[in-house]
Amino acid sequence: MFNVHDILSETGPFVDCIDGFTVRPQQQQLAQTIAEVLENDESLVCEAGTGTGKTFAYLVPVLLSGKRVIISTGTKHLQDQLYYKDLPIVRKALNVPVVTALLKGRENYLCLHRLEQGDENFRYLSKEDLLELPKVKQWATQTDKGDLAELINLPEDAAIRSRIVSSAENCLGQDCSFYDDCFVFKARRKANEAEVIVVNHHLLLADLALRESGFGEVLPKADTIIFDEAHQLPGLASDFFSQTLSSRQFTELFNDTTSAYLTDAGDMEEVQVEIRECQTSLRQLRLSFGRKERRSAWNEVFADKEIRKALQDFLDHLIKLEKYLDTLAERSKSLENCWRRCSTMIEMLQTFMERETEDLIQWLETRGQGFLLHQTPLDISTTFQARLAEHGCNTIYTSATLSVAEDFTHFTSQLGLSDINAQSWHSPFDYQKQALLYLPQGMPEPGESIYTEAVVNMALPVIEASQGHAFLLFTSHRAMNEAYRLLAGRTDYPLLRQGDAPRSELLQSFRKTKHAVLLGTSSFWEGVDVRGKALSCVIIDKLPFAPPDDPVFRARAAKMQENGQNPFMTYQVPQAVINLKQGVGRLIRDATDYGVLMICDPRIISKPYGKIFLNSLPNMRRSTELADVDEFFFERMQGDVLSLSS
Numbered sequence: 001m002f003n004v005h006d007i008l009s010e011t012g013p014f015v016d017c018i019d020g021f022t023v024r025p026q027q028q029q030l031a032q033t034i035a036e037v038l039e040n041d042e043s044l045v046c047e048a049g050t051g052t053g054k055t056f057a058y059l060v061p062v063l064l065s066g067k068r069v070i071i072s073t074g075t076k077h078l079q080d081q082l083y084y085k086d087l088p089i090v091r092k093a094l095n096v097p098v099v100t101a102l103l104k105g106r107e108n109y110l111c112l113h114r115l116e117q118g119d120e121n122f123r124y125l126s127k128e129d130l131l132e133l134p135k136v137k138q139w140a141t142q143t144d145k146g147d148l149a150e151l152i153n154l155p156e157d158a159a160i161r162s163r164i165v166s167s168a169e170n171c172l173g174q175d176c177s178f179y180d181d182c183f184v185f186k187a188r189r190k191a192n193e194a195e196v197i198v199v200n201h202h203l204l205l206a207d208l209a210l211r212e213s214g215f216g217e218v219l220p221k222a223d224t225i226i227f228d229e230a231h232q233l234p235g236l237a238s239d240f241f242s243q244t245l246s247s248r249q250f251t252e253l254f255n256d257t258t259s260a261y262l263t264d265a266g267d268m269e270e271v272q273v274e275i276r277e278c279q280t281s282l283r284q285l286r287l288s289f290g291r292k293e294r295r296s297a298w299n300e301v302f303a304d305k306e307i308r309k310a311l312q313d314f315l316d317h318l319i320k321l322e323k324y325l326d327t328l329a330e331r332s333k334s335l336e337n338c339w340r341r342c343s344t345m346i347e348m349l350q351t352f353m354e355r356e357t358e359d360l361i362q363w364l365e366t367r368g369q370g371f372l373l374h375q376t377p378l379d380i381s382t383t384f385q386a387r388l389a390e391h392g393c394n395t396i397y398t399s400a401t402l403s404v405a406e407d408f409t410h411f412t413s414q415l416g417l418s419d420i421n422a423q424s425w426h427s428p429f430d431y432q433k434q435a436l437l438y439l440p441q442g443m444p445e446p447g448e449s450i451y452t453e454a455v456v457n458m459a460l461p462v463i464e465a466s467q468g469h470a471f472l473l474f475t476s477h478r479a480m481n482e483a484y485r486l487l488a489g490r491t492d493y494p495l496l497r498q499g500d501a502p503r504s505e506l507l508q509s510f511r512k513t514k515h516a517v518l519l520g521t522s523s524f525w526e527g528v529d530v531r532g533k534a535l536s537c538v539i540i541d542k543l544p545f546a547p548p549d550d551p552v553f554r555a556r557a558a559k560m561q562e563n564g565q566n567p568f569m570t571y572q573v574p575q576a577v578i579n580l581k582q583g584v585g586r587l588i589r590d591a592t593d594y595g596v597l598m599i600c601d602p603r604i605i606s607k608p609y610g611k612i613f614l615n616s617l618p619n620m621r622r623s624t625e626l627a628d629v630d631e632f633f634f635e636r637m638q639g640d641v642l643s644l645s646s
Helices: 025-039 054-065 076-094 112-116 118-122 133-140 159-163 183-193 201-210 230-240 247-264 269-288 305-331 333-354 381-391 409-415 451-466 477-488 503-512 551-562 567-584 610-616 626-645
Strands: 044-048 069-073 100-102 196-200 224-228 243-246 294-297 360-367 370-377 394-399 421-425 435-438 470-473 495-497 517-520 537-540 595-599 621-623
Touching (some): 025 054, 054 224, 054 394, 069 076, 069 201, 100 183, 196 201, 201 230, 201 381, 230 370, 230 394, 230 409, 243 247, 243 333, 305 333, 333 370, 360 551, 381 409, 409 567, 435 626, 451 537, 451 626, 477 517, 495 503, 503 517, 537 567, 567 610, 595 626
Parallel strands (some): 044 394, 069 196, 069 224, 100 196, 224 394, 435 595, 435 621, 470 517, 537 595
Antiparallel strands (some): 243 370
């Protein structure tokens, strides 16, 4: 077997390919372990601390293995970085002619059929959105891949996006006149010919959950699947093995039905009348759920007579529309598709009228003017393993945050990974020298009304000591917004807040703005890489426990209690530890970084379970004294001045 240890050494090929390449023993050990696992057709769970270089640690043995491997990343951004940046570097260094492919979900590719549908497909778009249409049409004549990521100036939330891509519901498959030129089909065909296929968790889980018709299986068979950022899998798998019915799906059905009717029928005026009735009834249903955003168990929601009536009225109108579509379905594939979608939605909506089954959790989520009806499995481990078995391959799970105080049970049990080899490699960074953990004294309990005000009061002198350069990470939007208001008049440092601009723009502004302070919630706890002096302080308001009123957690907690388990210690604490480790991981991103981690929550000291959190963090010096924070920054900043002067 090839020696990856030597390849990643000071005499290996990466020294000439990467400026400032650093040899990391943890990376070498991890790569060698993965090489052995691939050689022996085994599975592995591997936790690699920040800075290990896990991407190269698995790419080197993968490209040398001669096996077909699917690599699944946490996000599309990481997927693009892996495919367009990391993979070419490793392939060049190793000088191996491995065929690779990038594959995303269908919602990332232009649908030529929907673009050709014309004006009817773009009804109800705003003037601003319609201004994007000529740019899209021009790009459509030039693109080879049809990947919407090429449209750099098209916002992620642009309404036109949903009108120019297909979905599993509206795709015509081989009956489409553009089938031979379909960008989704081309991307999947290329993936079938590749040895290394880079996907993201959303696509892979959709493939496991749906096995879409029309194109057959989305992903080819592989010898091994590598899940990078694997800590996200349990939550994402729960989402993908759920069934969801959303107001957006209904709206798209009504829009597509209008377009198909006007194009292929047009002689039954009552169809358009019924579509309008459905649209009105859908709005009434949303209003019946209340104006505030909520996440509620369905049995609580269904107890409301007004909601039951609104749901029944909407269902009645849908059934009428389905009967009209049944008579029109033979006129075109588009109308037949709308009829099938309508029938499927009626069936699922009826399950919410009939109430939940024992193995499923039914719950409502409202967002703005929309809503989602979910049916989530109580346990996804059996389903996950059964779907993986269809691939017939080995699996490798890697992330910086998989264990809780060196114990992998929380992660492995959620995915049904019994008797799997699990190992951990600590970060190569010297946290004792590079970081300080500050645990302020005198904080009130997190449930008290003055808590966020106390967080700001305690954080201000730390922000002053770090001269900005800080992330303030919150467990709720309410706390973030309150802290923003309290900080606004008490610091001269520039304040940036999640939601005021797209995430990528905020990060770019943070990097470019001297002494900036960024306030964020969950999306800034992970996947954010800010190196150097721009970020030298991370302040966390609370231990990131899941909300106790979350309907899915409540149902699972009840099941755990029935089985004699303590849901708080068995599930809530371990999950919060992993979430906290992600937030902490934002602080030190390079061997030359330094910074202070401030955790405001007094429970990390006062509660017995606090030791589990502390024992799961990197080994760094701890202090409860603000003077130590001042001294830490003074010494580092003096060192920066001396290094610049020399």
